[in-house]
Amino acid sequence: MAIIFLNGCTSAGKSSLAKALQEQIDEPYLLLGIDDAFASLPQRSHNNPEGFFFDRDDRGLVRLNFGAFGLATLKAHHRAAAAIAQSGVNLILDEVILTPELRKDWGQVLKGLDVTLVGVHCDLAELERREKERGDRVIGQARGQFDIVHKDMVYDIEVNTSQISPEETASSIIDFLAQNPSRLALSQMAKTED
């Protein structure tokens, strides 16, 4: 079954876009994302060096980091997503690819599946405006992810949500899907260099 894989920074508009896609595509798609993996953690694994924690790199940028249990959680999430599609259900994935290792893991786990890779971009100023307005996100996270989330990614289609609504963005992806039957980007996901 088909997977529409949305990758972008926090506040890029992935969840809003995913919901618009669910509404606009005739066939039903389930929705799953990295936030579901975070939500399934025990509370003590948040802000924990074994689980997930925020820190600053040498440039002072906020990074979402993880320890052994955090990595195992993300890899389990990747395999759960693949299993959903393999069981015969369409899936939209709402993801933030945090490291080259995780990018490669996605590429390996999804190999052979019908995956459309969508780069969800947004200008930094607008990301930071949204981050502040939401009130429930760690400030600085969007800037910290801006340089790394799309690094070495190859996409089937890229969108920029800075100035267009989730509904219009969803329409452009649906038009792309209708006009482009073959998908090329996934084969690059596991291959690219660190």
Ligand SMILES: Nc1ncnc2c1ncn2[C@@H]1O[C@H](COP(=O)(O)OP(=O)(O)OP(=O)(O)O)[C@@H](O)[C@H]1O
């Ligand atoms: N196209 C858009 N135009 C204007 N605002 C938007 C757009 N898409 C999303 N937003 C707003 O930006 C904020 C973040 O949106 P959303 O939750 O969809 O982002 P996200 O990429 O899923 O973020 P996260 O990864 O942190 O969950 C919300 O307040 C949402 O209403």
